Amino acid sequence: MDVLAYDLKGIALGDGDGSYLTRMQRHRGLQLMARDLRALGFKLPAASSLKPRHVEALLDHWRAARLSAGTMKNRMGWLRWWAAKVRKPNVVPRDNDSAGIAKRAAFAGNRAHVVQGEKLAALPLCHQLALRLQMAFGMRLEESLKFRVGQADKGDRLVMQPSWCKGGRARDIPITHPRQRALLDELRRVCGDGSLIPQGERYIDFRKDVEHETWGVGIRNMHGHRHWYAQWRYQTLTGRPCPAAGGATHERLSRTEKAADFRARMQISNELGHGRLNVTDTYLGSRFAKAQTRTR
Incomplete structure (x- = not known):
């Protein structure tokens, strides 16, 4: 690991911004940028050495690799985070338009689906409940795994806690259908006051287990x-x-x-x-x- 990569590792993993998963994804993205810069001939002595020419070199490299607009936008988000942490926010274009990144297509086919029947039945019960929470309340995977029904259920709505939600953005989700209430009652019987994450197991390990099991039964896109x-x-x-x-x-x-x-x-x-x-x-x-x- 070169000096820049080591410096970025310390910044990314030592900072508390976002969930564990967000920090790890950001860390991997920053390490990729360090490798790209090294391959492009730049030897930055520290993360604080970031300059506009390094940003432009990365953008040119990504364009040449024909990365999708969505991928480039994710990387620009990490790059802006890096620049902000070393107090150099102005070295990175403030918006993606000025960086020449095309707008992401708003709609590319209907990706909505529900998982039922044999695929759902092939999963362990806690995995099934996680997927059913996503379908019934529009939760992200992380939210469905960390969700605690005793803490969230207020009768006519769910109060989602910041620590469960992406970016720490708490929100309310209405309970409007009998099937939603039945699912919450079943979850309470299975988990009590806890979450779907087994006691003594780390969230990230259980998430990997869920992703592995769902992939194994042919469930490819839980975001649907x-x-x-x-x-x-x-x-x-x-x-x-x-x-x-x-x-x-x-x-x-x-x-x-x-x-x-x-x-x-x-x-x-x-x-x-x-x-x-x-x-x-x-x-x-x-x-x-x-x-x-x-x-x-």
Whole structure:
């Protein structure tokens, strides 16, 4: 490990920003950048030696490698974090547009799905419950594993704790359907006041076990459960399917329907832990027909 990589390791793993998984992903991303810079002929003596020419060299390298817009945006996020930690935020472009990174396609096909039948039954009970929480409440995998029903269940809503949620963003999720209540009751019988993580086992180890088991039975995209939840909520809130499920796009809606569409999207965004309107295009399909023809 060279000097830069060692310095970045100390910064990334010694800082408490984000969850354990977030810190590890950031650490791996920064180590990759250190290797890229070394391969490009730069020998930075410390993380604080970062300069605009190093950032531009990385961007050129990533463009030449034809990385996707999503991958480049993730790396730019880590690079901005690095620059901020060494008090050099201005060496990195403030936004992705000025860095020449294309916008990520808002919608690339309907990714919503639920897992049922043999695939779900093949999993251990705690793994099944984690997936069912994702489908019933739109939780991320980390949230479903750390979730404690006795702490969260307030009768008409779930109060998600910051320590369970991405970025520490607490939120409420409404309980609106009898199947949701039945799932919470079953979870309480299985886990009591605890989470799905077995006592004495680390979260990251249990997560790896869940990912391994689900992959083994052919479940490839657990994030699709959040898409399914978002689309179910849209149908419930508006009385019609979203564009991703074949519903009308924005220009085909009446004025009243457009207002309902806006309210539903903001509600769903908050329930998913985002709080931004534009992110709902990913889950519900773009509000505008022309955006659906873009490709990644």
